[in-house]
Amino acid sequence: MSSAIADIVSGKQIPYSRLAGQLFSEEFETEQKFIPFLGAGVSISDRKFTGIRSLKPPPPDRPEIDAALACLRLTGKGKTFLELAILLAYLIELEDTNTLETADDVKRRLKEETYPPSAAELSQLFGTSSQYSSFAHIVRALRRLFPEQLMTANEEEQIATLQLLAKVTRIANPPEPLTSITSYFEKLLGRRDMWDLLREIFQTKTVPTQTHRLLAEAAKDHLDKPGARDYLIITTNYDCLMESALDTLAVPYVVLTTKRGSVPTVLLRCSKNVRDRDALRKRYWNTRNPSNFTMIKSESVVIIYKIHGCLSSEFDYDDEGVVISDNDYVDYVSHMGKQEGVIPAHVSELMLEKPFWFLGYSLSDWNVRSIYETIKSKSNPDGKEIKDYSVMYSVGDFESLFFRKNNITIFQAALREFVEGIVANLPERIRSSPYPK
Secondary structure, three states: OOOOOEEEHHHOOOOOOHHHHHHHOOOOOOOOOOOOOOHHHHHHHOOOOOOOOOOOOOOOOOHHHHHHHHOOOOOOHHHHHHHHHHHHHHHHOOOOOOOOOOHHHHHHHHHOOOOOOOOOHHHHHHHHHOOOOOOOHHHHHHHHHOHHEEEEEEHHHHHHHHHHHHHHHOOOOOOHHHHHHHHHHHHHHHHEEEEEEEHHHHHOOOOOOOHHHHHHHHHHHOEEEEEEEOOEEEEEOOOHHHHHHHOOOOOOEEEEEEEEEEOOOOEEOOOOOOOHEEEEHHOOOOOHHHOOOOOOOOOOOOEEEEOOOOOOOOOOOOHHOOOOOOOHHHHHHHHHHHOOOOOHHHHHHHOOOOOOEEEEEOOOOOOHHHHHHHHHHHHHHOOOOOEEEEOOOOHHHHHHHHHHOOOOOEOOOOOHHHHHHHHHOOOHHHOOOOOOO
16 A cells, blocks of 8 residues: 555554544633544444464365366366365365354344444344345356256255355355345345344443543543533444443433434434433424534533434334435435435534544445545535544555545554554543543
8 A cells, every 4th residue: 555545644653642632632622623433343343353263173285285186187277276275175174064153143142242243244144134145146157157967066055155165264254235235134024124133233232342431531521621512423333332431421412313204303312411301302302304403402412423323222113213224325315415414403513624533434335435425515614624534454445545535644553452542642630540441
């Protein structure tokens, strides 16, 4: 990756001390310095994933591989492919053929996991639940290429083999993007079943990550300043982990999200320690579209704007505004250009002319990029020179061009590593608190 393509900063070059100073300003400013923008990577950043298995027992030795290749008299790319196939077949043999999970297995595992699922795990959940696999299309296409007598395994066995191959190599697993497989699931089983399944998985998640805890401390520090305005956090996550972190510190907050419909309306829920909680709900609940949504309150609070909806137990299916499928994103984008808009006016006011910190995103999908363009146009209508930041572990050529075009600086680091760098540079008055650690 060439730094001429995108502004990439890594290692000791990341200005942790300056960034910590932006999070916890020593000055008595009423405005926050930047807007945290949280993606799915934030909610899974404290998870420990299983590494690649070691090759035990040892794979076939070189003479055995050469003997197998010689039998079929292949040369060139055909020989190279067969050599690779032999090694992959070895990996499949190592894998227990009974380890392919059923829909119930996947659901149970994701419910028992401490942190929310990744997009890939949700794809697996909806794929197994709808009994869909694009591997079936691959197998059928292959079976048409060869005489039937050469195919000794049946179609079901061949699909299972490809699934095992995807599992052991982590290539094309899952084979379908989450937006596509959820569209299929919704078409097959209905919107309510999709929402219920998501709700069931996310209801068990209550433990915030270190990133959530750090931002909760930053929000508390901001609101403790005399005359401070609301502190805005934007997220595309459905979970309530940011709220859990704020609850631990008794920081008052209001969650805003948008209800689905031909004319979207804004829903809100308030933490128990918001002074005029009941009055706010009575006055603003499901009564205004985004462009007309402003709030008058007796105190400043944290505003959590959930772009993709919220799976809190306080919301019912009739209140849902989950954005997850291709259909949802098309609907969301279509509302961007309409008069009622998609972003509550209260949120637009708070993010005006402020930079964003993107945490837990790759920004590689069209849907996330389109949301970014909309948010950016609202926060910077005059096109001023405002530099955003994104924390990413790896950056591809395609993403780097997008970052360059949109004046986004990349801090190349694992999110947990980045947060630990911030924590190590916290002001003394914050460092004494055990919470962000």
